Amino acid sequence: MKHQIKDANGKLGVLMPGLGAVATTFIAGVLSVTKGFSKPIGSVTQMGHIRLGKRTDNKNPLIKDFVPLAKLEDIVFGGWDVYADNVYTAAVKAEVLDRFQIEAIKPELEAIVPMKAAFDKNFVKNLDGTHVKDFKTRYDLAQMVMEDIKTFQEKNKVERVVMVWCGSTEIYHQAADVHNSLAAFEQGLRDNDARIAPSMIYAYAALKLGVPFANGAPNLTCDIPALVELAHQTKTPIAGKDFKTGQTLMKTILAPGLQARALGMEGWFSTNILGNRDGWVLDDPDNFKTKEVSKLGVLEDILSPEEYPDLYGDLYHKIRINYYPPRKDNKESWDNIDIFGWLGYKMQIKVNFLCRDSILAAPIVLDLALFIDFAKRAGMSGIQEWLSFYLKSPQTAPGLRPEHDIFKQLIKLQNTLRYLMGEDLITHLGLDYYEGIFDTE
Amino acid sequence: MKHQIKDANGKLGVLMPGLGAVATTFIAGVLSVTKGFSKPIGSVTQMGHIRLGKRTDNKNPLIKDFVPLAKLEDIVFGGWDVYADNVYTAAVKAEVLDRFQIEAIKPELEAIVPMKAAFDKNFVKNLDGTHVKDFKTRYDLAQMVMEDIKTFQEKNKVERVVMVWCGSTEIYHQAADVHNSLAAFEQGLRDNDARIAPSMIYAYAALKLGVPFANGAPNLTCDIPALVELAHQTKTPIAGKDFKTGQTLMKTILAPGLQARALGMEGWFSTNILGNRDGWVLDDPDNFKTKEVSKLGVLEDILSPEEYPDLYGDLYHKIRINYYPPRKDNKESWDNIDIFGWLGYKMQIKVNFLCRDSILAAPIVLDLALFIDFAKRAGMSGIQEWLSFYLKSPQTAPGLRPEHDIFKQLIKLQNTLRYLMGEDLITHLGLDYYEGIFDTE
Amino acid sequence: MKHQIKDANGKLGVLMPGLGAVATTFIAGVLSVTKGFSKPIGSVTQMGHIRLGKRTDNKNPLIKDFVPLAKLEDIVFGGWDVYADNVYTAAVKAEVLDRFQIEAIKPELEAIVPMKAAFDKNFVKNLDGTHVKDFKTRYDLAQMVMEDIKTFQEKNKVERVVMVWCGSTEIYHQAADVHNSLAAFEQGLRDNDARIAPSMIYAYAALKLGVPFANGAPNLTCDIPALVELAHQTKTPIAGKDFKTGQTLMKTILAPGLQARALGMEGWFSTNILGNRDGWVLDDPDNFKTKEVSKLGVLEDILSPEEYPDLYGDLYHKIRINYYPPRKDNKESWDNIDIFGWLGYKMQIKVNFLCRDSILAAPIVLDLALFIDFAKRAGMSGIQEWLSFYLKSPQTAPGLRPEHDIFKQLIKLQNTLRYLMGEDLITHLGLDYYEGIFDTE
Amino acid sequence: MKHQIKDANGKLGVLMPGLGAVATTFIAGVLSVTKGFSKPIGSVTQMGHIRLGKRTDNKNPLIKDFVPLAKLEDIVFGGWDVYADNVYTAAVKAEVLDRFQIEAIKPELEAIVPMKAAFDKNFVKNLDGTHVKDFKTRYDLAQMVMEDIKTFQEKNKVERVVMVWCGSTEIYHQAADVHNSLAAFEQGLRDNDARIAPSMIYAYAALKLGVPFANGAPNLTCDIPALVELAHQTKTPIAGKDFKTGQTLMKTILAPGLQARALGMEGWFSTNILGNRDGWVLDDPDNFKTKEVSKLGVLEDILSPEEYPDLYGDLYHKIRINYYPPRKDNKESWDNIDIFGWLGYKMQIKVNFLCRDSILAAPIVLDLALFIDFAKRAGMSGIQEWLSFYLKSPQTAPGLRPEHDIFKQLIKLQNTLRYLMGEDLITHLGLDYYEGIFDTE
Ligand SMILES: NC(=O)c1ccc[n+]([C@@H]2O[C@H](COP(=O)([O-])OP(=O)(O)OC[C@H]3O[C@@H](n4cnc5c(N)ncnc54)[C@H](O)[C@@H]3O)[C@@H](O)[C@H]2O)c1
Numbered sequence A, B, C, D: 001m002k003h004q005i006k007d008a009n010g011k012l013g014v015l016m017p018g019l020g021a022v023a024t025t026f027i028a029g030v031l032s033v034t035k036g037f038s039k040p041i042g043s044v045t046q047m048g049h050i051r052l053g054k055r056t057d058n059k060n061p062l063i064k065d066f067v068p069l070a071k072l073e074d075i076v077f078g079g080w081d082v083y084a085d086n087v088y089t090a091a092v093k094a095e096v097l098d099r100f101q102i103e104a105i106k107p108e109l110e111a112i113v114p115m116k117a118a119f120d121k122n123f124v125k126n127l128d129g130t131h132v133k134d135f136k137t138r139y140d141l142a143q144m145v146m147e148d149i150k151t152f153q154e155k156n157k158v159e160r161v162v163m164v165w166c167g168s169t170e171i172y173h174q175a176a177d178v179h180n181s182l183a184a185f186e187q188g189l190r191d192n193d194a195r196i197a198p199s200m201i202y203a204y205a206a207l208k209l210g211v212p213f214a215n216g217a218p219n220l221t222c223d224i225p226a227l228v229e230l231a232h233q234t235k236t237p238i239a240g241k242d243f244k245t246g247q248t249l250m251k252t253i254l255a256p257g258l259q260a261r262a263l264g265m266e267g268w269f270s271t272n273i274l275g276n277r278d279g280w281v282l283d284d285p286d287n288f289k290t291k292e293v294s295k296l297g298v299l300e301d302i303l304s305p306e307e308y309p310d311l312y313g314d315l316y317h318k319i320r321i322n323y324y325p326p327r328k329d330n331k332e333s334w335d336n337i338d339i340f341g342w343l344g345y346k347m348q349i350k351v352n353f354l355c356r357d358s359i360l361a362a363p364i365v366l367d368l369a370l371f372i373d374f375a376k377r378a379g380m381s382g383i384q385e386w387l388s389f390y391l392k393s394p395q396t397a398p399g400l401r402p403e404h405d406i407f408k409q410l411i412k413l414q415n416t417l418r419y420l421m422g423e424d425l426i427t428h429l430g431l432d433y434y435e436g437i438f439d440t441e
């Protein structure tokens, strides 16, 4: 039976704290696509198909034709940044897209100007932007961000709004009492509690207004009890955290494959070289820590050493990120995987990924924006685990171990869509293709 | 509801045409494991777990504890080869395992002596062994192989027998009329039709006696209508073909992952260097052709260019195998993958696999042997598509496109086991972990 | 004492049979440099320094300031091709240079139009161009090419001319009697002997007119006794063959380094993927053979297995070139080197070169053109072994083993320049920096 | 004219502070070679040839046949360590050599027992050995080490002794006043000045006794004015520092090659993974600093950015060493080199070296030991720059820039030998092979 899902009428506002490499690549890309210059490659909502029914039914519609999503033409962009550059200038500086591609949509990009950021330099030491809001307490900041959202909505006559954090990675910190309930959090805002990160203020403002929120960075943001509580209160979906791109994407593809075959693993060494602003921020050990924690968990969770002690009990996993300017946004990763097979014999796999960081991240911003808007219209609220597919550190129900295996995440996403649209779930059993396979029949 | 499955009582004979690198590594390994010297890493039947019930049930038994399989201790080995070396000598020459490991089980290995091969040099020009059966017609050969099987069974007092082809790759040829029905095939045997390959004779002999058969090489063997017909007649399971190891294993892990994210692909170049006897046989273009066809299909089938023309319509896929003696059995592969993302921007992934060919193949021989024996006891016959997981060119029902995605293959295998054992199938939907996710509830 | 060297007055014509990727990249590059848009990176004549005197003298002039070479501004370009495209069109099709860079010098490039080629399809089967000279005998062809050269010289008012073969690789063939003396060769021209390759006709025409000739492809051209004889007769320098770029360049850098340390080598496997017209021509086995022979000799000559049997006696060297369209001109090579050290322990070196073929070749065209013109003015004639530095298969005096070690080649080149300019040769002894190093002093 | 060189009569003692992976691999290797089990691959003194005269003379004797060196059979080993393990036990623990190879020479190895170390934990925090000398002042230590040397010499009846530092890398520190003259240094010994490193004490003791000294680690040891002064006083050769193996070896091979061709370089990123004791010591940032400084200088010195600003002015060079236990002594390095060519077009070279650290270092210990002994007998004293070939940070005359290009280092080494033996130096000019190359002749 199909769920009740509201139509995607009218315009959809996509607001992003952080108009840097990822956000500008996302914005320029959507504009380029709607103008017919390019294809939204890498976006599962736009390019992906979904199988319905039996293999032999040959029913494989595009996801966007199967599920009622907002159209690219209906998106309106906005955001905040600590630098005042408009999106045209920011895109040029980011050096992700070819210059001619940016020039072709210059007027549209120039028109998107960042609002002043809710910022606290303690959370990102390597940034020196000054396009920031003055404030006494974090409570004021939250109010200003809510004002910004409402103004944006009115000015642009958008029907619905979603927010995706595309800001820099904040320093590592752990959830404290101030994050543990909505009441404590709101008190903390009023007390200007230094443990409330800027990203949390944006998330709070969004959720308070019923605006779905997704977090593309590894920092603690909506994954604190206080904001989960608020999400349920205002019946708003949330999803976090950290866009799954590049090396971690590869890890969550390869690790399940090796484990599927019961191959052992002695070590996995991952190094990265990148030279963009993100890399510069992560050159600070406190900010790197946040990223490291997000990247490290993945492997252990997939391989379950406690269940497979002979295979993964001695796994040594190490990750390095190196700021290396010649690479710019073209992050390169090198992975060395020490595996062992039959009788313990050793083998090595080396993966060298000449990647483009923001090119991989931009379509995720799009998909998350469209899907959290869709979830809201489908009446879903709180943590959307079915969006784990896009995230390095998926937020889950308390006590539930996150699923990092990208193939299980994909089935979860697809079966969720099938379920909501009233289609049969797929199990890949398929014995029915083989009449008489059981000789007793 | 659980299926009726006969117990795995008594000994299981595993017969292999071809006692080369793979077969001897398999045999030495099982012996080494039963003596407690090593672990059967890479064997899913021995080391793999299977999840039952909900994620929070924490029910993850070992597969061998869940499904009634033959025990390693109950396996008896036998085989044929065109060289007369016993398994000890053959294992030493193969240079796969460390010498000390072979020495530790020398008496057991020496005791396994190949029977004379059913052989025709036209199918493998690079071999010059003379330990072969004399024959007038292929019909005689088939009879002799059946005699061999029966003698083996009696001498070793084994309850059940399975056969796994571990012989060299035969030259490329396509199914002809003589392969199209059992009647034509049997006539061909009597006419000594040159289009009937030696491997088919082994398969025929096995199936005639109700002995389950699996094919580890890429040659046409049991995947011809004649032998599928025979398999149904004698209610015997078959599975083919070509052990999925090394580079192709990686391909069926990576390709689904990239496609999951709707990333485009412009080219995939694969090269291999290896220096063992298998490599020497494949240095002959006719034999390489067989392997190439088996390796090439994989990618197209996973990526479905007809469904995703923007992503995979221009894919250029090339595979090379190079005989390079310094590598011996340590086949090394190098893959270059040209992908593109958001707006068509190009990226490259390079995978360098320092692999050990026979180390990866040996546990597959074990799993296939145990599973086709299990299938027979579960009353299944004909093509066992759920064993696709282990094979580069899975045999399927006529008209059914093979599934190469290793993750779908894994789910199919696991859900087949769950189904046969009367457990719930798994869909990874998991919305029930999130009470109140629908705000209407 | 300094040699007598004529001044580089007036214009220098550079004529190239073959206006494809390399030649157009060379032409566009020189024009771009003279207009101040770019730097002639990779050109030793333009960017390289040469040390004079003692290390502590700090005298390191640019080579072009030390030796009287033609100036880039004084070069006039011309050539022949089997396709009628002007250099602008050919450069665009070659896809080597960014489009904007080509557009900036469009008029100059359009003005360079190929003359009709001296061509014989038997030597390059994969080409189908029709912009070719009609002829009865090869003698006619030679006359026509000589006419072309003179017309070019007059029309462009150039003082001196040099010729560099930048045409496709011709099929493999070995020197026969017709190539063994000038008399036999000239008779062959008149007899239209099919063993005289088109490239030889260009070389003959050039040398006959005293025009220095260099060969950038691996085909037999000026390295036959007939043309060496002619070169001496007309007192003209020649240099060949096959521009040393990419993988072979790396090989002649690495191999001497490993040998310097007495490290052993068991195997070297080289593979290449490329997708330009050169790759397409080399996809024909006859043409590949020519290239393979040129690439293979390098290693053996450097490592001297006969002298170092323990280190290189069992060396297995294999080279593959694969046509792979996604790469275009960005040839990528992958080398695996199996070395061994102390007590025979094995190690591996893997080199992955993301190269740009024509970018590496273009400055070699420039340097060879300038240096053979210089050699002519310095009164040198015949084989110029000191230009080995630029070539995969250096032409040497009969009976003299070619030197492939790039560092010895470099010293030879530099000491030749020092010698011609009357400077001290450099031996790197340098004991004189250490006064009192001998305690007897 | 040949120099006066004393014969290599009698036994040669090789004493090493630090009997770890390198030293034990060196000792076991020499023993294995003298017993005829293995070949001294990687040792230039044993396996290398040297060309004498003209290319066509074909005179290429082995170096050991050309120059009077000590014979392997005449070497007697000894050393110190902070752990009491004899060389057999230490070799087993180091896991460099195959166990069977060690067993074959067990008695000889067991007989070599370390003397108590001159040690100060402040210089190597990650070591916890207790097999150390008690001392009041560093002066006492020096006396004890001198006693050790003399006792060793008498007990083993050795004619001559040399010392090679194979101890752990000490922490980074810079030369201070106490190191600036022999007088200050000897006062510092008496004052127990904490800035005098243990390695300096060994060097002082050796030089005081006229024992040649080489330093295989990157720490400041004999490259301080005080010890250079002492070396001249006692007419003793010294050479330092840091064995040039693995990644740096490759760097000094590749960089000169790329520069030879005037190719530009934007960045070089080097990372290493290793899991032996050396790696564990270098995991401490203070000790890593010493190594980093030694490894970093190489590239700049070879490329001379000040001379080639267009090519190397913006070079970004970064080196990482990562402790990664699965690798053990098989250090693996990965280098990414960002180069640019003609008109600035970018290319990348990636080098992946599956290396064995101690296997590369052991023959260097041998060569340095033999050559410093030879130098002493040839009457040379002080800094031996001609041994730069073996060292990452060659010690040079004050004010003289070290030469890192391995090919220039090799010529320097070879021409030094030729010079000492009264042979012609080689310049690679070779115009004389081409009679009549000058047409004026
Ligand atoms: N593949 C990827 O690119 C990828 C993958 C996973 C996660 N991420 C994360 O996405 C985020 C964006 O990446 P990017 O490459 O665009 O980085 P970027 O540095 O180019 O952009 C981040 C922008 O956020 C701004 N910013 C920082 N704090 C802010 C605040 N409090 N309010 C408003 N703006 C703020 C910065 O000024 C900057 O312009 C980073 O956290 C990164 O770690 C990126």
Ligand SMILES: NC(=O)c1ccc[n+]([C@@H]2O[C@H](COP(=O)([O-])OP(=O)(O)OC[C@H]3O[C@@H](n4cnc5c(N)ncnc54)[C@H](O)[C@@H]3O)[C@@H](O)[C@H]2O)c1
Residues within 6 Å of the ligand: B017, B018, B019, B020, B021, B022, B023, B080, B081, B082, B083, B094, B117, B118, B119, B120, B124, B127, B129, B165, B166, B167, B168, B169, B170, B198, B199, B216, B217, B218, B242, B243, B244, B245, B246, B276, B277, B278, B281, B357, B358, B360, B361
């Ligand atoms: N990873 C892998 O090793 C792998 C993967 C996929 C498929 N395979 C296939 O498995 C097979 C075995 O591989 P291997 O490495 O052991 O090769 P191998 O050459 O070491 O062994 C094959 C043996 O088969 C014997 N043989 C050939 N024809 C025969 C016949 N008609 N009857 C009896 N014996 C015969 C040969 O003499 C040889 O000893 C090959 O076909 C190979 O292509 C191997």
Ligand SMILES: NC(=O)c1ccc[n+]([C@@H]2O[C@H](COP(=O)([O-])OP(=O)(O)OC[C@H]3O[C@@H](n4cnc5c(N)ncnc54)[C@H](O)[C@@H]3O)[C@@H](O)[C@H]2O)c1
Residues within 6 Å of the ligand: C017, C018, C019, C020, C021, C022, C023, C080, C081, C082, C083, C094, C117, C118, C119, C120, C124, C127, C129, C165, C166, C167, C168, C169, C170, C198, C199, C216, C217, C218, C242, C243, C244, C245, C246, C276, C277, C278, C281, C356, C357, C358, C360, C361
């Ligand atoms: N790095 C390098 O690019 C490199 C290195 C070594 C050698 N080479 C050699 O340089 C040559 C040119 O390489 P490219 O990449 O420019 O190839 P290309 O195919 O782009 O250009 C060669 C041109 O020569 C023309 N041609 C062929 N035969 C001719 C003839 N008889 N007369 C006149 N024109 C003729 C072809 O039509 C073509 O346009 C090839 O032989 C190649 O093997 C190139």
Ligand SMILES: NC(=O)c1ccc[n+]([C@@H]2O[C@H](COP(=O)([O-])OP(=O)(O)OC[C@H]3O[C@@H](n4cnc5c(N)ncnc54)[C@H](O)[C@@H]3O)[C@@H](O)[C@H]2O)c1
Residues within 6 Å of the ligand: D017, D018, D019, D020, D021, D022, D023, D080, D081, D082, D083, D094, D117, D118, D119, D120, D124, D127, D129, D165, D166, D167, D168, D169, D170, D198, D199, D216, D217, D218, D242, D243, D244, D245, D246, D276, D277, D278, D281, D356, D357, D358, D360, D361
């Ligand atoms: N390729 C190479 O292996 C390589 C290359 C360049 C330099 N090096 C240097 O060579 C040295 C030895 O390397 P290794 O791999 O054998 O390391 P290792 O850790 O195995 O051995 C070093 C030994 O020195 C001992 N030691 C430390 N301080 C000492 C002291 N004051 N007196 C006596 N013994 C002392 C330690 O206990 C240890 O046993 C290291 O400094 C390393 O950095 C090695």
Ligand code: NA
Residues within 6 Å of the ligand: A271, A272, A320, A322, D271, D272, D320, D322
């Ligand atoms: Na690193």
Ligand code: NA
Residues within 6 Å of the ligand: B271, B272, B320, B322, C271, C272, C320, C322
């Ligand atoms: Na290849």
